Amino acid sequence: MAGKKLETQEIGSFRKPEYLSRKFHTGSEGEVEPLKERATIETLQLFNRAGLENIGVGGEMFRWEMYEHFAQYITGLKFYGMVRSFDNRYYKKGSIVSELRRTSSLHGDELDFLLRNSKGEIKLPITGPYTMMDWSFNEHYKDRDEVAVAFGRILNEEIRDLKKRWDIARPGEKFQVQIDEPATTTHPAEMDTVVESINRSVEGIGGAEFSLHVCYSKDYRVLYDRVPEMKLQGLNLEYANRDKIVTGTGDSDRPGYNDIRYFAEIEDRKFLGVGVTDVHIDEIEPVEVIEDRIKYVLGIIDDPERIKINPDCGLRTRSREIGYEKLRNMVIARDRVVEKL
C-alpha cells in the first residue's frame, strides 16, 4: 500500500542535458562521471521545483539506455552489431553466447550518489528479466524461459546488493524498486515466463516495495490477469497515450483508462501508478484534463492511497523544459484533486 494519497512519482528517464549526452560515449570516465553527477543534481532540483514527491533516481543520468546499461555489467552477452528498430533508428541487441553472470553492480554508483545527495523518496528503476530476454538473441540457453530466469537471478543479486547499501544509509526506511518490463505483454503466450522471472527477481528480499512498469501494451488485460500471482506491491502503467485530451469523467471521455475497471475486478490490494501525461507528445495536457483523468480513476478505485500519479513513461524523449511543464501540471492537478477529497 502506498500510504500517501495520490503520491506523485517519476517513472525513470529524463532528457539528459547536452553537456552530458555529448560526452556520454566519447569522454573518459574521469570526464563523464562528474557530468553525470551534475546532471543528476540539476534534475533532482527540477523535480523538486515541479513538486514531485518521489524523485526516482533523478532522471537516470547514470544510464544511457535501459538494455545497454544492464548488458555492460554482465558476461555471457556478445554484441555483433546494431539491429534496426524502425526507420534509421537502431539499438544494440546482444547475443547470449554463454552463461549469464553479473560482474559488478549495475546501479550501485547511482544509488550511492543519490543517498549522499537527496533526502526524499527514491525509487530505483531496473530493467526487468523478461525484457532483457526478449531483447536478446539466444545462442546458449535451452529456451526463452531459461534465459528469463537467468536474468531474474542476476536481478535478484543486484537488488540484494542495492538493498544492503540502502539499509546502511537509510535504516528502517522503505526501499523501492521499479522493475521496468516494456516487453511484458508482447508475447501473451509467455505470461508464465513473465511471472516466473519477475518472482525470481524479488525472491527472498524482504522490507522492500516492488512495482512493475509496463508501457504501450496492446492489451493490459493479459497482464492484469496475472498480477495476483506476482510478488509485487504495485504497478506503474502508461494510460494517457491512449486517452483523449478533453475534459470529462465519463467512460467515453476517458477511453485510455476504461480497462482499469478490469484491473479493479481482479486485484484489490496492489497499488496502481497511473500515467496521466503522454511522454510522446510535446503538447502539455491542461491541468483540468489531468484532474479529470485522476477523478475518473478514483471513480473506479475509491482509495487514494492505492493510486499513484505519474507520467506514462520516462520523459527522455521530450525537452527538459517540456518535461518540467508536464510534471508541473501533473502535480497541480493532483493537488487540486487531493484538496477536494
Added chain:
Amino acid sequence: MKIETLIYGIYPKSEELRRSISKYEREKIGTPEIVKEFEKEKNELIERFSSSGISYFSDPVLNWYDIFRPFSLMFTGFELGQLTRYKETNTFYRLPVVHDVGDNTILYDRILEGKENPPADLFSSSTASGHLAFFPGAHSFYAMSDIRRNISEEEFSAFVIKNYMQIMKRYGMRGAVIFDPVEYGDASLSPLNPLIEKYPIYLVTTGKLSKKNFAGLNGDLASIISDQMPGNIKVASENSRVPGIKAIDARNTLMESAEELRHLVSRIGEDARVDRIIVANSESFDFLPRQIADRKTEVMAELGE
C-alpha cells in the same frame, strides 16, 4: 536431392550506409549522393548473391523502411499511419491506412521524394540471374493495415495484385517473391492468378498451410516456401513446382551448419518424395546485425553448392 536457395526481404544495411542515411536526414548530403550509395550497396549485394551461387534472391530492398512503406506511399488511396509493432518483435512498421482501392494509378515519384523513406528506386535494374522483385502478400497487407472503409479482403487483394502487375512491367522484373508474414487460415490465394499466369512466383508463407488456400489457383507457383510444420511440405509440393522450407533463422544470431541443414533437407525431401527443395530464410535478414546476415548467406551459398 537437389538443394536450391532463396534469400528474400529487407537486407540489413552496412554501417557506412546507415551513417550516410543519418547524414542525409541531417541534410549534410543530398538526394543524388544517397541514391548513389543505395544503388552501390544494392548492386554489391546482388553481385555477391549471384556469384556465390544463391539460386534465387529478391532485390535486397535496402531502401525500404518496412515491407509496406513504399506501397503506402505510392498507392492511390493509401497513406502512412502510426508506428506499429511488427508481430511479436521489437521492430516497428508504419501502419498502412487504406481509404480507397478504386484507382490503380501508382505515384512512383513518391518513393523518390525522400519523405518518410529514403529516396531510391523500388527495385534495382540488375539483370543478374536469380534477381526477383519482392512484395508483401495481399493477405498480410490487408491483415496488417488499418482499413478505413468497408473494403473486403478480396477487393483489396485484387487491387494490390493489379498494382504489382504494373510494377513488374515497369521495372522489367522476370519473377517475384511474395512474402506473407500472416498465416492464411481459410483465405484463398486465387487473387494471385494474374501474377502466376505471367511470372514465376516464389510464395513465402507463414504457419500452417491448407489445400483450400490454393484451390482456386489457375496454375502452379514456382515455389511455396513454408514453415517446418506437419503437412506443409505436402501441400507445397502439390501446388508448386518446387517446395521450399524456411530453415535459416533470421531472428537469431545462432549459426546454422550447412552439414546439419543438408541432413534436415534430405530427410524432409525423402519423406515428401521430392527431388528438389528450396531453402530460404525465415524472415527478412534485417532482424539481424549485418555481420550475422552475411555469415548466414555464406552458409546458404555453401548449402547450394
